[in-house]
Each structure stands twice: as structure tokens, then as C-alpha cells.
Amino acid sequence: xxxxxxxxxxxxxxxxxxxxxxxxxxxxxxxxxxxxxxxxxxxxxxxxxxxxxxxxxxxxxxxxxxxxxxxxxxxxxxxxxxxxxxxxxxxxxxxxxxxxxxxxxxxxxxxxxxxxxxxxxxxxxxxxxxxxxxxxxxxxxxxxxxxxxxxxxxxxxxxxxxxxxxxxxxxxxxxxxxxxxxxxxxxxxxxxxxxxxxxxxxxxxxxxxxxxxxxxxxxxxxxxxxxxxxxxxxxxxxxxxxxxxxxxxxxxxxxxxxxxxxxxxxxxxxxxxxxxxxxxxxxxxxxxxxxxxxxxxxxxxxxxxxxxxxxxxxxxxxxxxxxxxxxxxxxxxxx
Amino acid sequence: xxxxxxxxxxxxxxxxxxxxxxxxxxxxxxxxxxxxxxxxxxxxxxxxxxxxxxxxxxxxxxxxxxxxxxxxxxxxxxxxxxxxxxxxxxxxxxxxxxxxxxxxxxxxxxxxxxxxxxxxxxxxxxxxxxxxxxxxxxxxxxxxxxxxxxxxxxxxxxxxxxxxxxxxxxxxxxxxxxxxxxxxxxxxxxxxxxxxxxxxxxxxxxxxxxxxxxxxxxxxxxxxxxxxxxxxxxxxxxxxxxxxxxxxxxxxxxxxxxxxxxxxxxxxxxxxxxxxxxxxxxxxxxxxxxxxxxxxxxxxxxxxxxxxxxxxxxxxxxxxxxxxxxxxxxxxxxxxxxxxxxxxxxxxxxxxxxxxxxxxxxxxxxxxxxxxxxxxxxxxxxxxxxxxxxxxxxxxxxxxxxxxxx
Numbered sequence: 001x002x003x004x005x006x007x008x009x010x011x012x013x014x015x016x017x018x019x020x021x022x023x024x025x026x027x028x029x030x031x032x033x034x035x036x037x038x039x040x041x042x043x044x045x046x047x048x049x050x051x052x053x054x055x056x057x058x059x060x061x062x063x064x065x066x067x068x069x070x071x072x073x074x075x076x077x078x079x080x081x082x083x084x085x086x087x088x089x090x091x092x093x094x095x096x097x098x099x100x101x102x103x104x105x106x107x108x109x110x111x112x113x114x115x116x117x118x119x120x121x122x123x124x125x126x127x128x129x130x131x132x133x134x135x136x137x138x139x140x141x142x143x144x145x146x147x148x149x150x151x152x153x154x155x156x157x158x159x160x161x162x163x164x165x166x167x168x169x170x171x172x173x174x175x176x177x178x179x180x181x182x183x184x185x186x187x188x189x190x191x192x193x194x195x196x197x198x199x200x201x202x203x204x205x206x207x208x209x210x211x212x213x214x215x216x217x218x219x220x221x222x223x224x225x226x227x228x229x230x231x232x233x234x235x236x237x238x239x240x241x242x243x244x245x246x247x248x249x250x251x252x253x254x255x256x257x258x259x260x261x262x263x264x265x266x267x268x269x270x271x272x273x274x275x276x277x278x279x280x281x282x283x284x285x286x287x288x289x290x291x292x293x294x295x296x297x298x299x300x301x302x303x304x305x306x307x308x309x310x311x312x313x314x315x316x317x318x319x320x321x322x323x324x325x326x327x328x329x330x331x332x333x334x335x
Numbered sequence: 336x337x338x339x340x341x342x343x344x345x346x347x348x349x350x351x352x353x354x355x356x357x358x359x360x361x362x363x364x365x366x367x368x369x370x371x372x373x374x375x376x377x378x379x380x381x382x383x384x385x386x387x388x389x390x391x392x393x394x395x396x397x398x399x400x401x402x403x404x405x406x407x408x409x410x411x412x413x414x415x416x417x418x419x420x421x422x423x424x425x426x427x428x429x430x431x432x433x434x435x436x437x438x439x440x441x442x443x444x445x446x447x448x449x450x451x452x453x454x455x456x457x458x459x460x461x462x463x464x465x466x467x468x469x470x471x472x473x474x475x476x477x478x479x480x481x482x483x484x485x486x487x488x489x490x491x492x493x494x495x496x497x498x499x500x501x502x503x504x505x506x507x508x509x510x511x512x513x514x515x516x517x518x519x520x521x522x523x524x525x526x527x528x529x530x531x532x533x534x535x536x537x538x539x540x541x542x543x544x545x546x547x548x549x550x551x552x553x554x555x556x557x558x559x560x561x562x563x564x565x566x567x568x569x570x571x572x573x574x575x576x577x578x579x580x581x582x583x584x585x586x587x588x589x590x591x592x593x594x595x596x597x598x599x600x601x602x603x604x605x606x607x608x609x610x611x612x613x614x615x616x617x618x619x620x621x622x623x624x625x626x627x628x629x630x631x632x633x634x635x636x637x638x639x640x641x642x643x644x645x646x647x648x649x650x651x652x653x654x655x656x657x658x659x660x661x662x663x664x665x666x667x668x669x670x671x672x673x674x675x676x677x678x679x680x681x682x683x684x685x686x687x688x689x690x691x692x693x694x695x696x697x698x699x700x701x702x703x704x705x706x707x708x709x710x711x712x713x714x715x716x717x718x719x720x721x722x723x724x725x726x727x728x729x730x731x732x733x734x735x736x737x738x739x740x741x
Contacts, residue, residue, distance in 0.1 A: 113394035150685075158410065159410050170598070175685050187516055
């Protein structure tokens with residue numbers, strides 16, 4: 001009986017504790033790492049190598065937040081999630097932030113209890129087919145079987161596009177990226193559709209990339225970015241401005257190599273926390289932006305290291321270039 | 336319980352004792368602790384659920400069931416569910432629920448029939464006197480029972496889509512049915528005017544066959560003369576509708592699949608997701624059913640078989656008339672459990688994308704709407720109802736099979 005009472009009391013405490021919400025920042029600092037939801041493996045965005053080290057542009061956002069809050073970019077616990085699991089994991093508090101090529105839409109922003117902290121990659125949905133099919137435009141896809149991953153905006157876009165263009169198709173839905181890809185490889189479907197970045201990443205991973213063609217049509221806007229739970233504005237600000245710090249650093253021209261140089265550019269000194277008190281507003285130490293740039297690098301460094309033209313994935317900056325260089329990447333000022 | 340307390344009160348009065356006796360009375364004590372446990376359990380659930388909704392509200396997540404009326408907006412792999420419910424991306428989320436439900440029920444239904452047939456066969460073969468047959472059956476059971484079902488589903492599915500040819504090189508059976516990596520394409524029957532009569536003939540055939548069987552059974556009981564009825568049954572259930580069909584001029588057209596630009600078009604496509612899932616579930620569940628059947632047969636006393644042989648029944652007759660009816664009585668309860676398991680295991684289909692309840696409603700809709708509590712509660716309710724229904728049905732069968740007059 002005593003055992004039972006103890007057990008019951010303990011369960012009540014656990015259930016009660018779920019109701020109490022400490023701030024995410026103090027949680028993270030107490031446990032000493034940031035739990036970050038990432039994909040189960042999308043080369044260039046988030047994927048683990050043979051030694052278990054995660055790399056990618058989405059991973060770099062997690063690392064930037066860890067550098068800002070804990071002063072150490074390696075203190076991230078990566079939680080690989082499928083598209084279907086990701087929001088539940090964030091809502092339930094299993095992860096502190098989600099950085100998993102997730103499209104920012106009004107429904108997700110306004111009805112799931114989540115907030116998008118910005119955009120780290122502007123994407124759009126595209127199609128990939130085997131070159132042997134001889135298809136050169138998505139408009140020729142009537143009657144095709146299309147492989148698609150469950151629980152994505154891609155599913156919705158595809159249905160809209162099919163209806164708008166009067167194209168009839170069979171959708172073959174899989175749970176994971178891996179099964180979608182293996183379905184496409186085996187020939188269960190003729191076409192693979194997902195965000196164009198994902199297509200390039202998958203094509204780079206194919207045995208012979210030249211056997212696959214990414215069709216020219218882009219059928220949607222897919223702004224991808226990090227997501228946090230609603231209701232913790234401080235944490236929201238930290239994630240948003242960690243990403244902005246990387247973008248601003250590129251704009252000012254600070255890289256991980258040049259971050260230690262002191263200059264007389266006031267904007268640069270302000271970004272590096274060597275003047276002003278912006279760090280106090282987000283509740284971090286004054287070197288938080290310094291740590292991000294020192295350990296992770298600016299946006300351009302992250303982009304070129306993971307998905308740039310010199311990597312196997314080979315994506316040009318395109319719309320993801322800075323606003324001052326013909327793209328739409330734009331960070332509000334550090335002031 | 337109340338009566339117990341009163342009884343114990345009465346007893347203690349006789350002995351002229353007091354509260355102490357009541358305190359040390361086992362039944363009163365047991366009752367007291369049961370009440371406490373009950374209150375604690377209910378209290379715990381109440382707090383937990385209250386807490387849950389408070390948290391959900393605090394985090395700004397939508398609640399309620401209004402999402403069911405919203406437009407779904409995504410496509411589902413075309414299979415029976417889409418056809419029965421008439422699904423398009425314009426349909427509501429509730430329609431998605433029905434599509435998933437139909438697809439789950441189809442797998443459960445076909446899976447139960449197939450696994451019972453395979454299980455019965457393997458269970459009997461396991462006990463065969465023929466060394467090879469019994470060892471093969473034993474090997475089958477050991478092999479499939481000891482591999483996780485999730486792996487088996489993935490294995491058969493990936494095998495299917497890799498082993499069969501591309502639609503352009505489909506395996507054809509007289510240009511009527513086609514098999515390729517995207518499924519089995521059968522001709523789609525399109526009934527025309529007058530087909531109703533054929534259906535009617537079929538129903539009349541079944542009813543007539545039932546009464547003929549009843550009649551000969553009665554005759555058998557009265558006179559002891561045995562008449563085989565299967566020829567009558569076959570004639571009435573199959574022959575009669577076929578004659579009617581040709582008499583009124585074949586009122587049925589078939590839509591055959593033809594090769595389109597990418598795929599076979601038309602016909603009736605049985606998708607590989609369904610084939611792999613049903614196959615994996617049936618093969619796996621059949622091992623447990625086979626073991627249940629074997630234990631049932633072994634539970635029948637050896638003397639029964641010997642007695643059957645002594646009165647001149649052939650081994651087949653002995654199995655059919657003496658052994659199996661008694662064996663099934665033992666085998667049915669564990670078999671019920673396997674039917675339930677099969678139905679619940681069908682939710683593993685999400686890994687291969689078969690559009691059953693958990694992959695459509697509990698998967699895509701959940702992800703688009705984000706209301707995990709409501710959606711999963713609905714899905715849980717469905718599995719609960721299906722399971723209770725199956726167990727109710729089989730309890731009824733079980734009761735029927737009980738030894739009469741004991």
C-alpha cells in the first residue's frame with residue numbers, strides 16, 4: 001500500500017509538472033544542450049556522417065542557437081524526425097526547436113501553437129524524373145504515378161497544381177524520405193516531387209546523377225525556417241536573431257576567420273556585441289553573436305559549406321542571395 | 336458488497352463486538368482499499384486530462400472537432416476506400432477518416448480469411464504423419480513467427496516493387512489481367528441493365544442451397560442415409576446465376592487495363608501496398624493460428640480417433656466429423672486474439688504508405704491539422720470498436736460450438 005501511495009504521489013507530481021512551464025532558455029542552460037529536431041537525413045540540410053556528426057544548413061541554425069545560449073556550438077542534441085512527427089515533437093516539448101526544412105504557412109503558424117522564427121532557405125516544389133522517360137516539362141505528367149512524402153505541404157501543393165492544370169495522377173505516399181526515394185528508384189512511381197533543394201540533394205546521392213532530370217517547373221513557394229513553440233517570446237527572439245546574426249554577418253562581411261579583428265565600423269562592433277547592449281534584451285551574454293560567427297560562420301559560409309556550387313549538391317545562391325546581391329535574403333538591423 | 340458489510344455487521348453483533356472486529360474483517364478491508372484505489376485512479380485521470388487541455392490551450396493549439404469539416408486538400412493512393420467513399424482532394428477531413436476506415440476494414444477482412452485458411456492448413460499439416468509435410472509446416476511456423484511483422488511488411492513490399500517488371504513490360508494473362516510493380520490490374524466489371532436479375536438469381540441460389548442442405552441433413556438424422564449435397568450447392572449458387580446471365584444476354588461489360596504513357600490505365604488496380612500488407616499480415620498471423628489449431632487437435636483424446644476408425648470412418652471423415660469439431664472448441668479463443676492482433680497490426684501499413692486509417696487520418700490529416708489528441712482519440716476508438724465487435728462475434732461462435740447439454 002505504501003508503495004502504491006508513493007507511486008500515485010509520484011505520478012501526480014509528474015502530471016502536475018507538465019503544467020508548469022519554465023522558460024526554454026533556463027531549461028536549455030540547466031540541461032546544457034539544445035534539443036533540435038532535424039530531418040532523418042537530407043544531404044546538405046541535415047544529415048549525419050559515419051561518425052555521427054550532423055552537418056547541413058538546418059543543422060547550422062541549431063548550432064548557432066547552441067553557440068549563442070551555451071557558448072558551444074557542439075552542445076546540440078539532434079532529434080531526427082519524420083515530417084509527420086515534427087510538430088507533435090515540438091508541441092509536446094520533446095525538442096526545444098525544430099530546424100527541419102519546414103515550410104512557413106499561415107495554418108502552421110497560427111493554428112498549431114508554433115511560431116516560425118524566420119527563413120533560412122527560400123525553396124519551391126519541383127519534380128524529378130528519370131532521364132530515360134524523355135519528359136521535359138511537368139505539363140507532360142498526365143497519368144503518371146508520383147512519389148511523395150506524407151505530412152508535407154508538398155502533398156497539398158501537388159493536389160492544387162493537379163487541379164489547376166487538369167493533370168490526373170496517382171500519388172504514392174510514403175512515411176519517410178528514404179522509402180520515398182526507394183520507391184522512386186525501384187520504379188513504383190515515375191516522378192518524385194518535393195522541395196527543389198531536396199531533389200538536388202537526392203539527385204546528388206544517386207548512383208548516377210545524370211540519370212535523373214529536375215524539371216523546370218517550380219509549383220509553389222516554400223520558405224523554410226526554424227520553428228519554436230508559441231508562448232516563450234524570449235526563446236523565439238533568441239532563435240530568430242541567431243539566424244539574423246548569421247545573415248547580417250554576411251552582409252557586413254564578417255566571417256569566422258575575420259571575427260576577431262576589431263574594426264572601426266560601428267555596425268560591425270554592435271553586431272559583435274562590443275558596443276551597445278542588445279545582448280541584455282535577449283537575455284544572453286555579450287559575446288553571443290561572436291560565438292555564433294566564430295563557431296558556425298556567417299550565412300554564406302554555412303551555405304557554401306553545405307549546399308553551395310562547390311559541394312556535390314551544387315545549388316547556386318539564386319533567390320537565397322542577400323537582398324543587396326539580387327536575392328531576397330534580408331535581416332532587420334542589429335540596432 | 337453492501338450485503339457483505341451488513342452480514343459482517345450482523346455477525347459482529349452476534350458476538351457482541353465493536354468497531355475493532357469491523358476493522359479486522361477481511362471483506363470490509365478489501366472493500367475499503369478498493370474504493371481508495373478507484374478514487375485515486377479516477378482522480379489521476381481527471382487531473383491528467385484537465386492538465387492536458389489547459390496546456391493545449393496555453394500553447395495556442397486549436398481544439399475541438401471543427402477540423403473534420405475542413406477541406407482535406409491532398410490526394411490519397413487510389414484504392415477501394417477512394418472508390419467507396421468517392422474521395423477527391425476537395426473532400427473534407429471526415430471523408431479522409433472514412434477512406435482510411437474502409438481501407439483498414441478491407442485489409443482486416445481479407446487478412447482474417449486468408450490467415451485462417453493458411454493457419455488451418457499448416458496446423459493440420461504440422462500433425463501429418465508424413466515427415467516432409469510436418470517438418471515443412473514446422474519450418475514455416477518457426478520462420479515467420481520469429482521475424483518482426485514490421486520487417487516482413489517492408490520486406491514483401493520492397494520485394495514486390497523490385498521483382499516485378501515496369502508497366503511497359505507487364506506480365507499479361509491473355510490481355511485480361513496484368514501484373515507489374517505497380518500492382519495487379521484486373522478487368523473492371525461494369526454492370527448493365529438486367530444485371531440485377533443475375534444478382535437476384537445468386538441470392539435465390541444461396542437460399543435454395545441452404546434449404547436443400549437442411550432437408551438432406553434431416554433425412555440423414557431420420558434414416559441414416561447420407562447424401563452428398565455439394566453438387567446441388569454448386570449448381571444452385573454458381574450454375575443457376577450463370578444460366579440466367581446468358582439467358583438475358585450477358586448484361587456485363589468489362590473495362591480492361593491498357594497501357595498509357597506512364598502506367599496502365601483503366602481496369603481495377605490492386606495496389607502493391609495492399610498486396611504486400613495483406614500477404615505479410617496473413618502469413619504472419621497464420622503461424623499463430625496454426626499453432627492454435629494444432630493445440631486444439633492435440634487436445635482431442637486419441638481414443639476419439641481410434642473410435643472413429645473402428646466404426647469405419649476414413650481419415651478425412653474422421654478429421655472432418657470427429658476431430659475438427661472438438662478441436663475448434665479449444666482453438667477458437669486463441670484464434671480470436673489473433674484476429675484482433677491482425678486488425679491492430681494493420682496500422683503498421685503506414686511504413687509502406689497503404690492508405691489505411693493511421694496513415695491517412697492519423698498521419699497526413701494529423702500533420703496538416705496538428706490536433707493530435709482529437710485525431711488519435713478517434714483512431715483509438717475505431718480500433719477499440721472493431722476489436723470489440725470481432726470478439727463479440729467470436730464469443731457468439733464460441734457459444735455455438737460449446738458441447739450441448741453440459
